[in-house]
Amino acid sequence: MDRKSGYFCERWTLRNSREWVCQQATGRTLEMGFGTGLNLRWYPRDIRLVAVDPDPQRLEVSGDRARSLDRAVQVALADAYRLPFRSDTFDTVVCTLMICDVEDRADTLAETYRVIRPGGSLLLLDHLEPRWRHGRPATLGRRVGFALAERQRLWGGYFERVRLQKPAT
Structure with a gap:
């Protein structure tokens, strides 16, 4: 790992969390807060990846990263709270350090x-912040209708990785 890239520190703190999240993605997958595309290397080759981020400069960097990894990604400039997609479109949604x-x-x-889509998954990686006193992302996800399928905490709960499921109809 190249220490200059930030991967060393991240691997020490997050361990294999990016892999844990991304390797569970299936089918048509949306990554919200795609940023510079740090997760690209961990996705299975057989998914169809769509990515959104509100920053055009980060999306430009992610495009370069996708080309260097020979990965096809459809990108869109968008905010996570107003997604430009129809309802029930994705099998998986991924959010790492974005919520x-x-x-x-x-x-x-x-x-x-x-x-x-009904039966689809939301895969999250997030860290402690003061707003967690109003509910961690997994708790807030359950409030909007998701069912908790798996939750793991790292570093005494400072980091949390979660798989939430939208109930099948």
């Missing part, structure tokens, strides 16, 4: 619930 950055986490998770 902590949005102003209204409940609205963002409700929008995520809208675009996931």
